[in-house]
Amino acid sequence: MTLRAHMMDVPLMVSDILVHADNCHGQQEIVTLLPESLQIHRQNYSQTHKRTKKLANALTNDLGIEPGDRVATIAWNSHRHFELYYAISGVGAVVHTVNPRLDPKQLIWMLAHAESKAVFFDVQFAPLIDGIAAMCPGVKNWILLSDASHADKVQTDCLTYEEVIKDHSEDFDWPVFDENAACGLCYTSGTTGDPKGVLYSHRSSVLHAMATMGADVMGVGASGVLLPVVPMFHVNAWGIPFAAPMAGAKLVMPGPGLDGATLHTLIDAEDVSYVAGVPTVWLGLLNYLEANDKRIDNVKRVLIGGSALPEALLRAYEDKYGVIMQQGWGMTEMSPLGTVNVALPKHADLSREDEIKIKLKQGRLVFGVGMRIVDDEGNELPWDGQSSGHVQVRGPWIASAYFKGAGAESFTDDGWFQTGDVAHLDGDGYMTITDRSKDVIKTGGEWISSIDLENAAMGHPGVEMAAAVGMPHPKWQERPLLVVQAKEGAEKDADSIIKYLSGQVPKWWLPDAIEFIDAMPIGATGKMLKTKLREIYANYEFPGVDA
Numbered sequence: 045m046t047l048r049a050h051m052m053d054v055p056l057m058v059s060d061i062l063v064h065a066d067n068c069h070g071q072q073e074i075v076t077l078l079p080e081s082l083q084i085h086r087q088n089y090s091q092t093h094k095r096t097k098k099l100a101n102a103l104t105n106d107l108g109i110e111p112g113d114r115v116a117t118i119a120w121n122s123h124r125h126f127e128l129y130y131a132i133s134g135v136g137a138v139v140h141t142v143n144p145r146l147d148p149k150q151l152i153w154m155l156a157h158a159e160s161k162a163v164f165f166d167v168q169f170a171p172l173i174d175g176i177a178a179m180c181p182g183v184k185n186w187i188l189l190s191d192a193s194h195a196d197k198v199q200t201d202c203l204t205y206e207e208v209i210k211d212h213s214e215d216f217d218w219p220v221f222d223e224n225a226a227c228g229l230c231y232t233s234g235t236t237g238d239p240k241g242v243l244y245s246h247r248s249s250v251l252h253a254m255a256t257m258g259a260d261v262m263g264v265g266a267s268g269v270l271l272p273v274v275p276m277f278h279v280n281a282w283g284i285p286f287a288a289p290m291a292g293a294k295l296v297m298p299g300p301g302l303d304g305a306t307l308h309t310l311i312d313a314e315d316v317s318y319v320a321g322v323p324t325v326w327l328g329l330l331n332y333l334e335a336n337d338k339r340i341d342n343v344k345r346v347l348i349g350g351s352a353l354p355e356a357l358l359r360a361y362e363d364k365y366g367v368i369m370q371q372g373w374g375m376t377e378m379s380p381l382g383t384v385n386v387a388l389p390k391h392a393d394l395s396r397e398d399e400i401k402i403k404l405k406q407g408r409l410v411f412g413v414g415m416r417i418v419d420d421e422g423n424e425l426p427w428d429g430q431s432s433g434h435v436q437v438r439g440p441w442i443a444s445a446y447f448k449g450a451g452a453e454s455f456t457d458d459g460w461f462q463t464g465d466v467a468h469l470d471g472d473g474y475m476t477i478t479d480r481s482k483d484v485i486k487t488g489g490e491w492i493s494s495i496d497l498e499n500a501a502m503g504h505p506g507v508e509m510a511a512a513v514g515m516p517h518p519k520w521q522e523r524p525l526l527v528v529q530a531k532e533g534a535e536k537d538a539d540s541i542i543k544y545l546s547g548q549v550p551k552w553w554l555p556d557a558i559e560f561i562d563a564m565p566i567g568a569t570g571k572m573l574k575t576k577l578r579e580i581y582a583n584y585e586f587p588g589v590d591a
């Protein structure tokens with residue numbers, strides 16, 4: 045029998061992160077590009093804590109928010125959104141972050157499904173709110189994230205944030221309750237069927253933030269300046285709003301300023317050292333830097349995830365701008381952190397080409413995330429760097445179920461979550477994603493990795509973005525179609541792309557056709573939308589092939 049230890053059983057509370065930041069890093073700043081005015085706003089963690097306590101009083105006294113209630117945000121990254129994260133979860137309610145890029149019908153569905161009682165929104169989303177408010181009977185209060193001077197931009201009957209908190213006390217005793225209580229709710233992108241809600245707990249959020257700050261993860265401390273380009277409506281901005289105040293790092297919130305020019309200005313003016321976001325954002329910034337002959341010398345590292353890091357992007361940032369690109373992998377259901385790419389001591393003497401091969405892997409498992417790779421029959425596959433299979437995970441910040449029991453088939457009977465990704469692991473714990481289970485191109489009994497094919501194509505100088513999709517083929521079941529968005533001004537030359545690919549991928553992977561598209565469809569979280577491509581190219585027939 046084990047011996048019960050004498051250690052305190054103190055619940056892990058999100059509110060304690062902000063208390064700590066106030067006590068130990070009170071003067072550290074949160075800088076926001078204000079959504080309503082595009083002016084810079086500064087406040088420190090102590091001021092933020094005071095304002096958060098005022099908001100907590102407003103939520104409980106004026107807005108009738110009770111423990112367990114859902115409160116929605118449709119908002120950019122800002123100090124107010126940060127305050128909402130802490131005040132809503134701090135009073136025991138649940139922050140329901142809503143992605144404004146979703147279809148209004150989906151938004152209405154989501155607010156009803158979550159039973160969100162109040163919605164806080166940025167002024168850019170006023171037309172969206174005006175279009176859906178009448179269809180959201182469960183929402184009792186709409187609150188514009190600004191002061192009263194912008195209220196005339198909304199037709200819906202609404203309150204304004206600064207008015208709501210203005211007269212409230214700066215005193216609020218954060219309650220301590222079960223650490224397994226929910227603090228956040230984020231719906232998955234929902235490429236098929238209804239979106240599914242992931243409910244984060246205080247415990248999972250605190251543990252995830254602690255892991256995030258590890259030296260081989262983000263490794264940002266009190267001297268770091270973090271700019272989360274990844275939105276707070278997408279998996280809690282990868283947990284950065286919890287990790288940064290825990291470490292005492294300065295936070296730079298870009299509001300709606302996600303274009304290359306604005307990001308460059310913020311990075312430069314605020315001395316940003318660490319930036320996190322999806323590849324499409326880095327592509328935009330790169331185009332801006334190249335076109336305007338600018339640099340981002342203060343940035344030490346970039347965390348890039350959400351989809352695979354294209355080799356051309358890695359080379360451009362590292363070789364030309366001296367910025368270390370660090371690939372991470374995760375998902376909404378994983379809070380999202382699963383793996384981060386860091387080199388091991390044994391890699392110190394590798395050639396640049398071999399180093400790049402390692403950097404293009406999705407990264408090494410972060411402690412806390414258990415993983416296994418299984419075949420179609422559920423047999424575990426070896427960590428040999430070759431055997432690709434379905435990725436299953438488990439751990440304290442990984443969902444054990446979806447909100448209201450949806451998608452039960454994603455959870456195995458023995459306690460693992462099926463990610464829907466296909467990957468292999470090597471003996472050092474580096475994972476390489478080869479595909480989404482549903483995107484693998486199955487040709488003549490073999491699998492082609494759509495990700496590898498896309499990455500190779502994106503190295504061609506005339507290709508801005510490329511997506512490989514499996515299309516029906518009478519002989520091979522499926523063959524790859526490569527859909528390409530050409531770089532501005534570049535010739536749309538399919539033969540040259542095929543020729544380029546010939547040296548990079550096995551011959552049988554070469555696309556049977558290349559189609560050019562003016563603008564790649566991009567989903568609500570900044571990723572290429574393959575579902576949309578499949579709609580566009582439904583009934584596609586490869587030239588010269590009889591169906």
Ligand code: AMP
Pocket residue numbers: 232233279348349350351352353371372373374375376377380406463464465477479480569
């Ligand atoms: P989401 O829940 O919207 O964040 O999407 C999660 C999915 O994005 C994962 O299951 C992967 O399919 C994909 N993803 C995330 N990071 C990466 C990466 N570094 N490389 C390839 N795919 C990724």
